[in-house]
Amino acid sequence: MRLAELSRRSGVSTATIKYYLREGLLPPGRRHNATTAEYDEEHLRRLRLVRAMIQVGQVPVAKVREVLGHVDDDSLGRTIRLGAALWALPQVPEPDADDEHVRAAHEEVTALLDRLGWENAKRLTTISPAYRSLVVAVAAFRRLGYRWGAEQLAPYAELMHRTAVLDLDNMETHPSEAEGIEFAVLGAILNEPALQALHRLAQEEETARRYGFE
Amino acid sequence: MRLAELSRRSGVSTATIKYYLREGLLPPGRRHNATTAEYDEEHLRRLRLVRAMIQVGQVPVAKVREVLGHVDDDSLGRTIRLGAALWALPQVPEPDADDEHVRAAHEEVTALLDRLGWENAKRLTTISPAYRSLVVAVAAFRRLGYRWGAEQLAPYAELMHRTAVLDLDNMETHPSEAEGIEFAVLGAILNEPALQALHRLAQEEETARRYGFE
Numbered sequence: 358m359r360l361a362e363l364s365r366r367s368g369v370s371t372a373t374i375k376y377y378l379r380e381g382l383l384p385p386g387r388r389h390n391a392t393t394a395e396y397d398e399e400h401l402r403r404l405r406l407v408r409a410m411i412q413v414g415q416v417p418v419a420k421v422r423e424v425l426g427h428v429d430d431d432s433l434g435r436t437i438r439l440g441a442a443l444w445a446l447p448q449v450p451e452p453d454a455d456d457e458h459v460r461a462a463h464e465e466v467t468a469l470l471d472r473l474g475w476e477n478a479k480r481l482t483t484i485s486p487a488y489r490s491l492v493v494a495v496a497a498f499r500r501l502g503y504r505w506g507a508e509q510l511a512p513y514a515e516l517m518h519r520t521a522v523l524d525l526d527n528m529e530t531h532p533s534e535a536e537g538i539e540f541a542v543l544g545a546i547l548n549e550p551a552l553q554a555l556h557r558l559a560q561e562e563e564t565a566r567r568y569g570f571e
Numbered sequence: 572m573r574l575a576e577l578s579r580r581s582g583v584s585t586a587t588i589k590y591y592l593r594e595g596l597l598p599p600g601r602r603h604n605a606t607t608a609e610y611d612e613e614h615l616r617r618l619r620l621v622r623a624m625i626q627v628g629q630v631p632v633a634k635v636r637e638v639l640g641h642v643d644d645d646s647l648g649r650t651i652r653l654g655a656a657l658w659a660l661p662q663v664p665e666p667d668a669d670d671e672h673v674r675a676a677h678e679e680v681t682a683l684l685d686r687l688g689w690e691n692a693k694r695l696t697t698i699s700p701a702y703r704s705l706v707v708a709v710a711a712f713r714r715l716g717y718r719w720g721a722e723q724l725a726p727y728a729e730l731m732h733r734t735a736v737l738d739l740d741n742m743e744t745h746p747s748e749a750e751g752i753e754f755a756v757l758g759a760i761l762n763e764p765a766l767q768a769l770h771r772l773a774q775e776e777e778t779a780r781r782y783g784f785e
Contacts, residue, residue, distance in 0.1 A: 368714065405715040413711050435782040440775060449764075477779030478772050487771035494765035497627050500582065501619040501757070505765075512737055513762075514769050520730050521773035525781060527723070541774075543715070548727075549767060550663075551708035551719075555728050556766070557701035557759075558684075558692050559735035561654060565691030567739060568649040 360386070363396045367404045374404065382407045382421055406539050410446075414546035420445055428538050435534060440481075442542050448486035452493050462495035465506030472507055473514055520552070574600075577610045581618045588618065596621045596635055620753050628760035634659055642752050649748060654695075656756050662700035666707050676709035679720030686721055687728055734766070 364371045377383040383403055386394030403425075410416040410424065427433070427441035452459045466488065470479045482488045498505035524544055531537040578585045591597040597617055600608030617639075624630040624638065641647070641655035666673045680702065684693045696702045712719035738758055745751040 401716075409711065409715055434784060436775075436778045436784055439778055443771070443774075475772070475776040477784075478776040480779075480784075481775055485772065485775060487768050487775060490768035491765060491772060494761055494768055497623065497761050498757075498765075501623055501761075502615075503757070505761075509741070510765070510769065513734065513766060514773065516730050516734050516737075517766060517769040518773040518777065520727065520770055521777045523726055523730075524774060525777050543712075543717070545771075547708055547711050547715075547719075549770070551705060551712075551724070552727060552731060552770070553763060553767070554701050554704035554708055555724065555731040556734055556763070557657070558689070558699065558705060559728065559732040560657075560738055560755075561650075561695055561699060561701060562689045562692040563732065563735045563739055564650045564653055565694075570648060570650055570691075570694075 358396050358401075359393060360396065363400060363404065366401055367408065369404060369408055377404070377407055380418055380422070382418065382425065402536070402539065406543060409543055409546050414446065416446060416546075420447070424542060428535060428542065431534070435538075438534075439538050439541055440485075442538055443545055444484075444486050446542070446545055449490045449493050451489065452496060456496065458496040458499045459492060461499055461506075462492045465495055465510075466491050468507040469510050469514060472511055473518075475514075524548075572610050572615075573607060574610065577614060577618065580615055581622065583618060583622055591618065591621055594632055594636070596632065596639065616750070616753065620757060623757055623760050628660065630660060630760075634661070638756060642749060642756065645748070649752075652748075653752050653755055654699075656752055657759055658698075658700050660756070660759055663704045663707050665703065666710060670710065672710040672713045673706060675713055675720075676706045679709055679724075680705050682721040683724050683728060686725055687732075689728075738762075 358366070360371050360374060363369075364374055367374075369377075374383065378385060383400060386396040386400065388394050407421060407425075410421045411418070416424070424442050424445040427438060427445060430438060430441070433441065452462075454460070467479075467482070470482075478485070478488070495505055495510070524541070527544075528537040528541050531540050572580070574585050574588060577583075578588055581588075583591075588597065592599060597614060600610040600614065602608050621635060621639075624635045625632070630638070638656050638659040641652060641659060644652060644655070647655065666676075668674070681693075681696070684696075692699070692702070709719055709724070738755070741758075742751040742755050745754050
């Protein structure tokens with residue numbers, strides 16, 4: 358397809374597509390001559406991913422380039438390739454290691470991983486932004502004086518593990534590994550807000566079931 | 572306790588506590604004389620909640636006042652009181668009703684609620700920000716050309732319902748209704764990031780279980 362059709366099918370203006378091409382976020386089309394190039398379904402898919410990252414996820418252009426570099430790097434194993442793509446997305450900053458609540462939170466999260474038998478996640482604690490985010494969230498609860506640790510988190514963790522199983526089952530319905538990884542990145546940007554919304558809707562439903570509307 | 576002790580126990584500076592008092596985010600202490608007042612455990616609890624909303628949730632002061640108004644309004648039934656408190660937190664803007672993907676998303680989310688038998692959530696669709704957020708997220712997927720609707724969301728919704736059951740069970744461990752509602756607001760601010768982090772950790776664990784580290 359020509360640039361105009363790529364624009365029509367993606368809903369992205371030709372000026373923006375040209376910008377993405379210049380920034381290397383989209384591979385060049387196959388050149389016919391000096392002014393026209395041909396694009397295919399892979400360009401369309403990649404364009405949608407770039408669009409979702411920039412517009413919905415508000416990921417800066419340099420980060421988008423980094424994420425795409427990992428998505429495309431088939432020299433890595435799938436776990437690392439997927440991890441590297443997701444880890445390049447915006448993350449919470451490193452918590453203050455000298456803070457007593459942060460130290461307690463590290464202990465609680467480690468105890469949680471032991472209790473769950475998440476041996477693989479334990480191997481990744483020094484590099485995983487997800488581990489860091491969890492420590493930050495648990496430390497915030499504890500700073501407010503709430504007991505919130507392995508015991509309270511374990512039933513939530515079991516439900517989130519089932520959620521992750523659904524995610525990977527969905528990912529595996531995609532024919533190629535690269536497409537599956539693209540879908541996982543989209544999931545982190547689009548499906549996480551959907552899950553949060555579903556969770557709040559479910560809270561409303563369950564609250565009304567327990568206490569009615571009066 | 573005096574102001575100095577309230578500051579020490581909460582970790583919030585006396586200057587900030589005075590500011591919260593002036594803004595009406597914290598009820599005044601019991602006056603001894605012109606310069607000293609006495610605060611109790613309820614002040615401490617309320618101060619921690621205000622702190623979490625402003626510092627962790629980045630909720631503007633006017634919104635904090637609005638949320639607290641709902642938390643304290645015992646003329647409302649519990650479902651509405653809880654809803655009003657949570658709905659005053661920052662939300663996504665109203666989606667464009669003329670957009671074809673938004674219309675399709677409304678249909679899919681309605682079909683989802685029918686399928687799940689969430690009759691209470693259905694009654695709240697015109698006013699619930701959670702419903703609106705879900706429509707926005709589903710529309711974003713569809714705009715990118717992904718089939719994402721009732722069928723794909725149903726298994727996630729079942730897991731989020733179980734998550735909501737845990738939330739309300741935790742809320743019910745708090746002695747008074749006001750404390751339970753405060754805890755639910757804190758959960759929306761602190762536990763949602765924790766759940767997102769647990770979800771990503773679970774994805775890492777499950778990815779490594781399926782594909783190893785090579």
